Amino acid sequence: MAGTPASLSGRDEGSFAYLTIKDRIPQILTKVIDTLHRHKNEFFEKHGEKGTEAEKKAISLLSKLRNELQTDKPIIPFVEKFVDTDIWNQYLEYQQSLLNENDGKPRWFYSPWLFVECYMYRRIHEAIIQSPPIDDFDVFKESKDQNFFESRESIIALCTHLQEVVTAIEDLDENQLKDEFFRLLQISLWGNKCDLSLSGGDTSSQKTNIINSLEELKPLILVNDTEHLWSLLTNCKKTREKASITRVDIVLDNSGFELVTDLVLADFLLSSQLATEIHFYGKMIPWFVSDTTIHDFNWLIEQMKKSDDKCMSQCGAAWETYINMGRWVYQDHIFWTLPHEFCVMSQVAPGLYAELQKAHLILFKGDLNYRKLTGDRKWEFTVPFHQALNGFHPAPLCSIRTLKAEIQVGLRPGQAEQYMASEPNWLTTGKYGVLQFDGPL
Numbered sequence: 001m002a003g004t005p006a007s008l009s010g011r012d013e014g015s016f017a018y019l020t021i022k023d024r025i026p027q028i029l030t031k032v033i034d035t036l037h038r039h040k041n042e043f044f045e046k047h048g049e050k051g052t053e054a055e056k057k058a059i060s061l062l063s064k065l066r067n068e069l070q071t072d073k074p075i076i077p078f079v080e081k082f083v084d085t086d087i088w089n090q091y092l093e094y095q096q097s098l099l100n101e102n103d104g105k106p107r108w109f110y111s112p113w114l115f116v117e118c119y120m121y122r123r124i125h126e127a128i129i130q131s132p133p134i135d136d137f138d139v140f141k142e143s144k145d146q147n148f149f150e151s152r153e154s155i156i157a158l159c160t161h162l163q164e165v166v167t168a169i170e171d172l173d174e175n176q177l178k179d180e181f182f183r184l185l186q187i188s189l190w191g192n193k194c195d196l197s198l199s200g201g202d203t204s205s206q207k208t209n210i211i212n213s214l215e216e217l218k219p220l221i222l223v224n225d226t227e228h229l230w231s232l233l234t235n236c237k238k239t240r241e242k243a244s245i246t247r248v249d250i251v252l253d254n255s256g257f258e259l260v261t262d263l264v265l266a267d268f269l270l271s272s273q274l275a276t277e278i279h280f281y282g283k284m285i286p287w288f289v290s291d292t293t294i295h296d297f298n299w300l301i302e303q304m305k306k307s308d309d310k311c312m313s314q315c316g317a318a319w320e321t322y323i324n325m326g327r328w329v330y331q332d333h334i335f336w337t338l339p340h341e342f343c344v345m346s347q348v349a350p351g352l353y354a355e356l357q358k359a360h361l362i363l364f365k366g367d368l369n370y371r372k373l374t375g376d377r378k379w380e381f382t383v384p385f386h387q388a389l390n391g392f393h394p395a396p397l398c399s400i401r402t403l404k405a406e407i408q409v410g411l412r413p414g415q416a417e418q419y420m421a422s423e424p425n426w427l428t429t430g431k432y433g434v435l436q437f438d439g440p441l
């Protein structure tokens with residue numbers, strides 16, 4: 001693509017991309033294989049010998065995949081028919097077309113990191129769907145659920161807080177509402193620390209009450225555009241006609257604690273009438289270990305509803321009502337599990353792009369979405385966010401992301417250098433975060 005910098009890639013030895021492909025991805029694959037092993041008896045009980053055979057088949061396909069990766073073999077096309085197989089295989093051809101003659105085929109440690117990392121998760125899915133009758137098994141389900149259970153205390157604290165706010169909402173003045181909005185945005189931001197891909201699939205839950213840590217964490221927000229979000233939504237609220245809507249779309253990231261923080265924010269947006277309708281987008285297949293699928297979304301709300309904690313169950317019941325009333329809408333689209341940068345969405349998935357255009361504001365949760373928003377490219381730190389979006393402007397948008405990849409744009413001159421000097425890994429530990437807005441002011 002002319003005028004855009006090169007992609008992050010495993011070609012850069014020692015880079016985070018390189019280390020992810022070398023260490024983290026094989027570790028995740030090994031965990032997936034272990035998980036299948038551990039469920040052997042369950043598969044047998046459910047499907048008899050056929051279940052055992054399927055487990056063996058999936059494991060052999062995944063072992064082959066791990067071997068291809070570790071020996072830097074060419075990226076091979078998908079064979080199993082699925083809704084996105086043709087698009088994926090076309091994309092593989094496109095990656096091939098970008099190479100010079102003597103570069104050979106796209107390879108794990110040579111091609112763009114975003115592409116090969118997405119490809120790995122799609123290959124895991126292929127191994128599973130090639131192994132009926134266990135073809136609907138989510139290899140990451142167990143760890144996603146564990147993250148939710150381990151975060152119980154923080155979830156209770158958060159739900160208790162939300163119930164207090166919602167009960168008193170009519171009495172809150174403009175400043176108090178604004179403070180609450182900022183608080184819940186920050187909670188949703190730090191909720192993004194809890195993904196299971198960065199930790200190589202190891203547990204990463206929220207064990208402390210995050211509300212008490214917000215002040216301490218504030219200096220770690222490198223770009224904080226929350227004022228813009230507040231102006232935009234209060235403006236919508238003031239100018240809105242009686243019957244008209246304000247729609248906020250949330251492109252979800254991880255299930256478990258992070259999803260609770262997002263739903264709490266979504267609840268507040270409706271309760272405060274800053275929005276009248278929320279649309280959520282999840283993944284159609286298990287993705288980057290902890291990403292939310294429709295099963296995770298429904299499962300989590302069900303767990304909340306039947307919790308023995310009163311505030312948790314109140315939240316669960318309210319959220320179910322929002323869904324039944326159509327004020328919360330969950331939407332799937334295969335585009336979210338393709339390897340494409342978002343700047344090509346209008347060509348690759350025009351229907352989805354048109355859908356996003358209906359939003360007054362789009363919130364993109366998490367690091368992978370940031371990588372796709374900016375194309376996972378080696379942008380200068382001071383390049384404006386608007387420029388790095390490379391033409392992707394369906395509606396005003398905001399990235400809510402903790403930094404877990406060597407990419408960040410829109411910083412002030414000197415800001416990056418300041419962190420670089422004292423903390424060489426500042427870009428990849430999830431310690432820092434951004435609430436970064438793009439849209440007309």
Ligand SMILES: O=P(O)(O)OC[C@H]1O[C@](O)(CO)[C@@H](O)[C@@H]1O
Nearest residue numbers: 195197198366367368369404405
């Ligand atoms: O859940 P998130 O915030 O998208 O983070 C997933 C992250 O996992 C990693 O790919 C590491 O494997 C990050 O670099 C990546 O973006």
Ligand SMILES: [Mn+2]
Nearest residue numbers: 195253254288
């Ligand atoms: Mn994720």
